[in-house]
Amino acid sequence: MQLIDCPWCGPREELEFHYGGQAHVSYPPDPQALTDEQWGHFVFFRDNPKGPFPERWVHGAGCRRWFNAVRDTRTHEFLAVYPIGAARPGVPGGDA
Incomplete structure (x- = not known):
């Protein structure tokens, strides 16, 4: 069982958390000006690197707060x- 270090509750079992996608993705300033193709790209296309990657997580079975984490996609280790x-x-080991 992997432990994830919630910024507010401390280390907890991974079963208490849910993945929320790539972190640091800015909402378009004027979404109504986007074409269908541009909107589809914003909604569905995300980076998929090998190595350290910033992600959003929620502590669903605990404080229910969202936080960011840098996780190594090769090893699943939480780096920050x-x-x-x-x-x-x-x-270390990435530009995240």
Whole structure:
């Protein structure tokens, strides 16, 4: 069982958390100006790197708060955890 370090509750079992997608994706400033193709790209296309990757997670079975994490997609290891709105931390082995 993997432990995920919630910024507010501390380390908890992975079963308490849910993945929420790529972190640091900005909502379009004028979404109504987008074409269907541009809107589809915003909704469905995300990065898929090998290595450190910033993600959103929610502690659904605990405090129910969202947070960001940098996770290595090769090993599933959580390299950093930080609150939404905080700057993305530098992580050894990647430019995340």
